[in-house]
Structure formats: C-alpha cells, structure tokens
Amino acid sequence: MIEYILMITTVLGAIIALMQRDLLKAAILTGIPGISITFLFQFLLAPDVALTQAIVGSAIVPVFIALTVLKTRRTEEESK
Amino acid sequence: MNANALIAVMVILPIASALFLNLLHKKDRTIKILAIITAIVIPIIPLLTPYGSHFFGGYVPLAQNATLAQGLPSLITGTQLFQFHPGIMYVFTSAQQLMVFVLGLITFFAIFTFLNETKRPSGVYAFLMFMGTASVSAILLSDDIFNIFVFFEIAALAQVGIIVASGIKNNYETALKYTLLGNIAGPLLLLGIVILLGVTGNVNVTDMVFTFKQGYVDPNSPVILMSMALIAFGWLYASGLPPFHTIKSAVYSKALPHGAALLQAFSVFTLVAIGIIILRLFSYxxxxxxxxxxxxxxxxxxxxxxxxxxxxxxxxxxxxxxxxxxxxxxxxxxxxxxxxxxxxxxxxxxxxxxxxxxxxxxxxxxxxxxxxxxxxxxxxxxxxxxxxxxxxxxxxxxxxxxxxxxxxxxxxxxxxxxxxxxxxxxxxxxxxxxxxxxxxxxxxxxxxxxxxxxxxxxxxxxxxxxxxxxxxxxxxxxxxxxxxxxxxxxxxxxxxxxx
Amino acid sequence: MVVDSQLMSFFTAGSLVVIGIFAALFLDNLIKKIIGLAFLADGVNLFIITMGYKPGGIVYIFLPDMVVSNFAQTASYPLPFALVLTNIVIGASTLAVILGLVIILNKRHGSLSASKILRDKGE
Known part of the structure; x- marks a missing residue:
C-alpha cells in the first residue's frame, strides 16, 4: 500500500514544484519527489541505489538549485 | 586469452594526462611539455596495438575462461549463457585503428596549434580536449552500449567546456542551449538503451545482435522500434544531424578554431560509431x-x-x-x-x-x-x-x-x-x-x-x-x-x- | 485493490519523464527548465530500477548463509541497478555545470527568462 502513496507523492510533488512562482520554494519542493523516489527504490529491492539517491536526489540537487536561486533572483519573471 | 592491454591505454592515457594537466596551474612550461608529449603519443598507440579485444577486469566469456569453465554444469555450458560477455569489452580492428589514429592526429594538430597560438596555455583547456578525445575513442572502441552512453555524456560536457573556454561573444548562451538539449537527449538515449536491456537482458551489442538473430526476442515488436527511435534521437543530437544542425553549427562557430577542428572530429566519429551500432542492432x-x-x-x-x-x-x-x-x-x-x-x-x-x-x-x-x-x-x-x-x-x-x-x-x-x-x-x-x-x-x-x-x-x-x-x-x-x-x-x- | 505495483511504478516513471520534458521545453524560466531536467533524469532512473525489480524477489546481495540456486532464482536483476548508480552521478554533475552557466548568464542579462537570454540566435 505504501508504495502507491509514494508514487502519488512523486508525481504530485513534481507538479507542485513546477507550479510555484517563488523559485526558492520550487527548489526545495524538488526534494519531495527525490525523497519519494528514494523510498520507492528501497521498495523495489535496490537498497544501495536508494542510499545514493537519498544523498543526491533529496539533498544535493535541491541544495544546488536553491543556491543558484539565492545567487540569481528569487521570483519568476512575468512572461510576455 | 586475448586481453590486449594497449587497447585500454588508448582511452586511459588521454584521461590520465587530462586529469594531471588539470592539476597543474600556472606552470606553463610543464603544461606545454606534458600536453605535447601526450598529443604525440595518442596517434602512435593505435598503430602499435595488435588487433583484438580487451575485457575490462579480465571478465572474459566463460567459453574462453578455462579455469572457470571446468566444473560447470551442462545447464550453463550447453546454452548461450556460455558465450555471453559479462564485462565491458573493447573491440579493436583495422577500421577502429584507422579512425582512432585519425582522431588522435587531429587532436595532435589541435593541441599543437593551440599551444603555439596562445601565449599562456591553460591546462584546463587541454584537459577538455584530451577528455573529449578519450571519450570519442571509447565510443569508437566500445562494444558495450551503456559504456557508450557514459562517454557520450562526458563528450557532451567536454564540448560544452570547449565552447565556454573560447571567450567568443555569446558563447555562454550557445553552451546553455547545447547542454539543455543534451540533458534531454542523454536520458532519452539511456531510456532507449535500457529498453533494449530489458528485452534482451544484456548491454553488450554482440550479445544483443545474437539474441535478435536467434529469435529469442521478437525483433519486430513495437517496444524495440521505440528503443530504436530513442537511440536514434541521441545519435542525432551527438552528431548534429537535423533537427540539431542549427545548434551544432553554432557550437562550432563559438569555439576557437583549433577547438572547432576538434569538435567537428568528435561529431563525425560519434556519428560513425553510434551509426554503426544502430546498423548492427536494427539493420534487419x-x-x-x-x-x-x-x-x-x-x-x-x-x-x-x-x-x-x-x-x-x-x-x-x-x-x-x-x-x-x-x-x-x-x-x-x-x-x-x-x-x-x-x-x-x-x-x-x-x-x-x-x-x-x-x-x-x-x-x-x-x-x-x-x-x-x-x-x-x-x-x-x-x-x-x-x-x-x-x-x-x-x-x-x-x-x-x-x-x-x-x-x-x-x-x-x-x-x-x-x-x-x-x-x-x-x-x-x-x-x-x-x-x-x-x-x-x-x-x-x-x-x-x-x-x-x-x-x-x-x-x-x-x-x-x-x-x-x-x-x-x-x-x-x-x-x-x-x-x-x-x-x-x-x-x-x-x-x-x-x- | 489489485493493481500490479510494478506496472504502477512504470506509470510513475513515465509521468515523471513526461513532466520533465514538458517543463524543459515549454516553461520559460531557466530554473524551472532545470528542475524539469532533474525530474526527467529521476524518471529514467525509476524506469530502470522498476525494470530490474522482481515481484516477491529478494535483494541481489549474496549473503554467506544463502543457497546459490535459491538466490539465483529469487534475486532481482542487478545489472540495471549498477547502471542507475552511474546515471545518478552523471545527472548530478551535468546539473552542476548547467547551474553554473545559469549563474553567469544571469549576471550578464539580469534575467532568468529563456526567451530573453536565448532570443538572439547565434549572432
């Protein structure tokens, strides 16, 4: 049962992250699919991949993107 | 046992030299000497190497490994499991010899002109050039399709680096466009590769072709057509055929002349290498x-x-x-x-x-x-x-x-x-x-x-x-x-x- | 509720790939594009892992007290997992390169909008 919840949070988290106007929020929300996928990997019998993904997907990628946002600009521009 | 170590050296030497050059900073003379020595040695190695194949880590097919094959049950020796390639395999024949030699020659001329036209040669630029050469040589030699994907990504990154290092106006925009497209094309190529892996259970091209020929899998199934389309997409990106011709020509024009000379050699040989793989796999x-x-x-x-x-x-x-x-x-x-x-x-x-x-x-x-x-x-x-x-x-x-x-x-x-x-x-x-x-x-x-x-x-x-x-x-x-x-x-x- | 969890996992991977490609192609903001690319890579990874999964199987790590024949029959297929490990690292490093480019471009153009930065083609 738990795996279905994880799959739903993965997809919903991805959509929600892309819908944010505040880029910092978007960057941090990127971690939700990351961490859901980590648990999915664990469920799918891949514990060592889950370990790597736990670090990369739920920490490194969101932090890198958040740092870029802090170094550039926080809000999305109005598209013409 | 034909474990021919020189075949691996063709890829390892440029990588090792590149990593070492990257460490040297502001030591102009050392960089020049090391770069020119490597550039001279790269085209010579393929001429000295005898034809054959190299198995990384010594993982030869069971059929060729006398010690392991002795006590095996007929369940294994009687089937094709006995012939499959368990490790990464590099194949070196006369065609690869010619192509790696020409690639090495172009690298040599690019490095040679770069060192003499630039007053303060940077080790990082030479690093990028050697990295690209190493990865394209690996793409030419490798028989393992996932290995090709890894070097495809490294080559893409090296190309982006060569564009960024040129300092020509608007080069960053072109580099960004090229990486963005590359980051779409790369995963899609991988998707195509793993669909093949899922169907045939293998990433070795020889084994995959064998599986198709023997009819273990239905080669006309739509899944394989899908994977062919995805691999072809990555191929088009790497070689700059349409719809990527605009970005590819922009890439050449944003690199310095010696960089562009090398970049087009990368495209040509990637086109040939992956094109050959596509022909081998899907020519039926x-x-x-x-x-x-x-x-x-x-x-x-x-x-x-x-x-x-x-x-x-x-x-x-x-x-x-x-x-x-x-x-x-x-x-x-x-x-x-x-x-x-x-x-x-x-x-x-x-x-x-x-x-x-x-x-x-x-x-x-x-x-x-x-x-x-x-x-x-x-x-x-x-x-x-x-x-x-x-x-x-x-x-x-x-x-x-x-x-x-x-x-x-x-x-x-x-x-x-x-x-x-x-x-x-x-x-x-x-x-x-x-x-x-x-x-x-x-x-x-x-x-x-x-x-x-x-x-x-x-x-x-x-x-x-x-x-x-x-x-x-x-x-x-x-x-x-x-x-x-x-x-x-x-x-x-x-x-x-x-x- | 009897839905094959492997099949559902394939659908999840597929939707991540579609979301990623959509974001990378149609969203204007560069950061959003990059987030989309990260999702695309995640989706492909999930696809590969799901392919190696064996329903009701065991983890592919051989422990000393296991029986070889039993292990060979029930373990999931380890080759895809090795590929994913490599791909995760490649994805993270290309992401870092792209983000570096974005920081420099933002300094030059004062904008993160792809249509503004990439408008002038080539010349």
Missing part, C-alpha cells in the same frame, strides 16, 4: 536504412543551403560541416558493403578536411580578430601561402581530384547507383557543386576582394606551427586521394561485417 528492419538516408539527405540540403546565407565564416564552415555529415549518413544508410565502406572513408576524409579548413580560417581570426565576412577582404596579400592552403582545403571539401574527398564521393555515387538509387548520386553531385560555390564565395570575400578601409590587420605573425599543421594535413589529403586503398582496405572488413 528495412525502415532503419530508409530513415538514415532520409535524415542524411535533409542534413545535406539544409546544411549546405543554410551555409550560403551566413555572413560569419565560422558559421559557414559549421553548416558546411553539418552538410558533409549527410554524405557519411548516406553511405551508412545504403546498407551495402561498398556503400558503408564509402561512408566510413568519407567520414575519415571529412574529419581531416574540415579540421584543415577550421585551422586555416583560424589564421584570419588570428590576424584580424573578426569573423564577419562583410568586414574582411584582401587577406590574400597579407599571407598568400596560407591563402593557397585554405583554397586547397576548400577544393578538397568540394571533391576535386586528386584530393581525398573526390575518391570517397566517387565511391559514394557508385554505391548509390549500384543500390539502384541514382537520384541520390545526382543530389550528391549537385550539392558538391553548391558546396564549392559557397566556399568560393566566402574565399573571395575574405581573401580576394580589395581590403576594406576600416579593417585592421594585426601585426602578429602567424605561428609557424599552424602552417606546419596545415601542410601536414594537406599531405594526408593528397596521400589518401592518390592511394585510397590505404584507408578503404582497413575499412572494408568492418563494412562487410555489417551487411
């Missing part, structure tokens, strides 16, 4: 050949016609280079042994000639710091020798005898007629003429018309090494043009194996 499907020929014809027409309207000579060369890729594609797509030989020979020639042209036109950039043809003129009087060399390079590209592209284009046209497609031959001849026209137009505006008043010609002398590189490349062109058997004999075996 007649649609593959039609698709390759269609894409190639579009590439030729789009590349060469778009070259006419450009005003930046590096852009012109970029589009011409993309257009010439179409000839290689047609050779591969014809599907006959003669056609594939012609295509591979054209690939070798094109890599040499285009880098010749890039280095040649690089002297114009070196003397004037501009690449806009509208602002240029009268360069003939500045340096007539270089102008003559560039003219010869252009003639070679258009396929004028006795230079090398004449032989390969002639072979391509013959192959097209033999396969019952004389229309392709006519298109190729027409586009050759258009190529020649485009080149002559650019040559006239840069070299022959009177010099515009506002054009400043810098006082710096063209380094002798650049001229030496160009003369050496010209000599190779003439040798291959007079004695095409040198190249075609080594390429024939590979081509015959693909049919």
């Amino acid at each position: 499907n007649p649609f593959t050949n039609i698709a390759i020929i269609g894409i190639s014809v579009i590439a030729m027409i789009l590349g060469i016609t778009m070259a006419i309207v450009q005003t930046d000579y590096k852009r012109i060369l970029g589009y011409l280079a993309v257009g010439e890729l179409g000839y290689i594609g047609i050779g591969l797509g014809l599907g006959t042994a003669f056609g594939i030989t012609a295509g591979l020979f054209q690939a070798v020639n094109e890599a040499i000639i285009t880098s010749f042209l890039f280095i040649g036109f690089g002297t114009v950039l070196y003397k004037t710091r501009t690449s806009n043809t509208r602002k240029l003129g009268g360069m003939m009087y500045v340096n007539p020798k270089v102008a003559l060399l560039v003219l010869l390079a252009g003639l070679a590209m258009a396929g004028v005898p006795p230079l090398n592209a004449f032989q390969s284009k002639l072979m391509l046209i013959q192959a097209a007629i033999q396969s019952g497609l004389p229309e392709l031959g006519i298109i190729m001849i027409l586009l050759s003429i258009v190529t020649f026209m485009t080149f002559m137009k650019a040559f006239y505006t840069i070299y022959m018309r009177p010099k515009p008043k506002e054009l400043e010609i810098l006082d710096n002398k063209i380094p002798r090494s650049t001229v030496i590189s160009m003369v050496a490349l010209l000599i190779i062109c003439v040798i291959l043009g007079l004695f095409p058997q040198i190249a075609t004999n080594s390429l024939q075996t590979l081509a015959a194996g693909l049919v």
